[in-house]
Amino acid sequence: MDNKEIIQILKLTASLLKLYGENQFKVRSYQTAVYNLERNAQKLIELGEKQLAELPGVGKSIAATIREISQTGVSSTLDNLLKQTPKGILELLKVKGVGARKIKTVWDQLGVETAEELLSAATRGELAELSGFGKKTQDKIQQIISFYLSNKHLIHYKDADLLGLNLEQQIKLQFPDARWSRAGSFRRKVEVVGSLDYVWASDSVGEAEDFLDSMQGLDKNLQLSGPLRWRGEFRDNSELLDVRFCNLLEFGTKLLYYTGNMEHLSLTNEQGKSLREVLEQSHSDESTIYSEMGWPVIIPELREGLYENEFLRGQKMENILVTEDLKGILHNHSTYSDGKHSLEEMARACNDLGYEYLGISDHSQTAVYANGLNEEKVLEQHREIDRLNQELTPFKIFKGIESDILSDGSLDYPEPILHTFDFVVASVHSNLNMDIDKATERLLRAVKNPNTTVLGHPTGRLLLKREGYPIDHQKVIDACAVHGVVIELNANPWRLDLDWRWVHYAVEKGVKISINPDAHEKVTLKDVYYGVCVARKTGLTKVMTFNAMNLEEMNHYLSTRKSKSSLHSNV
Ligand SMILES: [Zn+2]
Ligand SMILES: [Zn+2]
Known part of the structure; x- marks a missing residue:
């Protein structure tokens, strides 16, 4: 049993205790434990009751519960609560915002x-x-x-991706020579997908079907499956799997068709022939279909019927951003605020991943719930950064902050403190219930602030969990263009905010995009990948990606920007 599972049990216990009106101190003790344990890197099952009780935020009684869970896999407190609670109520408790x-x-x-x-x-x-x-x-x-x-019934892309990788590993083992591919919105890497779609070419469909039938953790849906189609669900969370079989000679045709989308298939070439027409003949490869159109192979992410034409007329598909183009990553947290790993651990992990720099931007003072930094802490962190930069050179940590955008649109520190940072990511975290005018005005004020370097997760959305506050994207992007503010594409797979559908407009206006993992622990530094996936859907290039700048360029950019901003603020 890993930490995540144990924390999940404690979290659910807290919600149920609250549901049944238990005294608030008891509820809070669970919530505090959860908050602290989520930021604890030690393996809980390896700790004794005494050691557990010494962890920050964990008292004696919760230590005993954790021990019970480690040893038996369950918590008797939770079990008793679950017995009285209908399934639908448990589901409602997971919905953000009702209470x-x-x-x-x-x-x-x-x-x-x-x-x-x-x-x-x-x-x-x-x-x-x-x-x-x-x-x-x-x-x-x-x-x-x-x-x-x-x-x-939707799945967010990272979950689908991980489930898919697991399944694919098993297919590769069993059918090393098989030709198969992801398809549909899953292959196009849309931020949320309805199902994990595949096209699988096989001369012996029966064998492939038998394999899926017998796979652990999959349930076939007989009603929805047919002679050349296997549909079913992953047992744990009922994500849908949809596999279409075909013969090898038509693999390209089927794959292109089932990857879509419909608008992409309707695109026509200069002779007026549409992709759909070429698909009337069987092709074993997608490449021959595109070459019959007189086109290069269009990367699956881009097949949305939106920006393909630019890449068919001059722009090079090879210029579209890949993860390796990123030279550093800004917007990350550490144990100074609500991160799980220390500044040094984050920096070393980032360095090990081959990046040239890390931008640390812990939460600002108003974000009390996230242990935001007061002025003293800011200066303490800067001293540590100076020391680490000497040790880690040529790798560099940039001094940043994720400053809350307060309700009136101002930033969270007085000017002299704001000037101590190399960069400022300005984000909204509180008072999210705003109408479009108010929210837009709030962001515009932050964008106009000369200390703002990057506008963080512009709508605050959490995919499938919480709608973002409404904003006038066009106005906000236009203001970023005027004031030289970079817009973040927050690569946390739950956010992916700025929505990729606005990236193209931003780039047209000359606004650079920063792909930021918003990592709170070492492992999520790698989430930049998911940001790159959606950025590729818009054809974002390296040139327009802020953190594709190398260390020297970033140094130059930030210091120039900073001297301009202090000029502005002093006027
Ligand atoms: Zn944030
Ligand atoms: Zn953040």
Whole structure:
């Protein structure tokens, strides 16, 4: 049992205790333990009860619970709570933004036990009547639950990618010579996908099907499967798997067709012939289909029917960004705020990955929940950075901060402190309930601040979990262009914010894009990959990618920008 699973049990226990109105100190003790354990790098199952109790945020009683979980795989406290709780209520507890107490009220007073029932009750206006709710809360809950239900069966790309890699490894072992490929939005690396699609060419479809039938962790759906199609679910979380079989001679045709998307297939060449028409004949390779169109092979990510034409008329597909083009990564956290690994560990890990620099940008002082840095801590961190930079040279740590954009759009430190940073990522983390005018105004003010280097995760969305606050993308991007502010494409797979559909517009306006992992631990430094995946969908090039600059260029850029900003602020 790994830390993640143990923390999951504690987290659920906290939600259920809250649901059943347990005293708030008990609930908080679980929440504090979860917060601290998520940032703890030691293996919990290897620790004794005494050592556990000494961990920050973990008291005696939770240490005993962790021990029980390590030894038996379950927690009796949680088991008792689960016995009294319907499945639908557990599901509702996972939805961000409703809250355990409100769920208990609708359960007790309206008999609501599922997300669907909650939505109906809200639609009928029954929630507004309950004490402590009102019309505004009802509308909010209705919006949250509609969003949840419409996304319920989607998978975010990183989860799909990891599941896919696992499956593919087993296919490779069993059928080393087979020709197969990912297909659909999964192959196009869309940020959320409905299913893991594959096209598999085989002369003996029966064998391939038998293999999938007998695979551990997969359940075939007989109704949805057919003679050349295997559909089913991954047992753990019911993600859908959809495999289409074909013969080798038509592999290219089927793959291109099932990769899509529809707009891409409708593209026509100069002679007016569409891809769809070429697909009427069988091709064993995609490349011959594209060459019949007089085109180079279009990378799957780009096949959205949006920007392909630019790459068919002059722009080179090879110029599209790849992960190796990134020379450093900005926007990362450490144990100074809410990260799991120390500044030194993060820097060394980044160096080991072959990058030339790391931008550290812990949370600013207002972000108390994330242990944001007060002025003293900022200076302490800067001293440590100076020391590490001497040790690690030529690798460099840039002194940054993820400054909260306060409700009025200002940044989170006085000018003299802001001037001590090499760069500032400005992001919104609080008061997310804003209308489009207010949210846009808030961002615009931050963008106009001469201390802002990068605008962080512009909408605050969490894919499948929380809609972002609405913003006028065009206005915000235009302002970034005017004020020389870089926009982040936050590569945390839950965010991928700025949405890739706006990247092209930003680039057109001359705004550079920074692909930032927002890593809170060493392993997620690698999440830049997911940012690159979606950036490639827009044809983003190395030239327009901020952190594709090498150390020398970044040094030059940041120092020039900084001297300009202090000039501005002193006027
Ligand atoms: Zn942030
Ligand atoms: Zn961050």
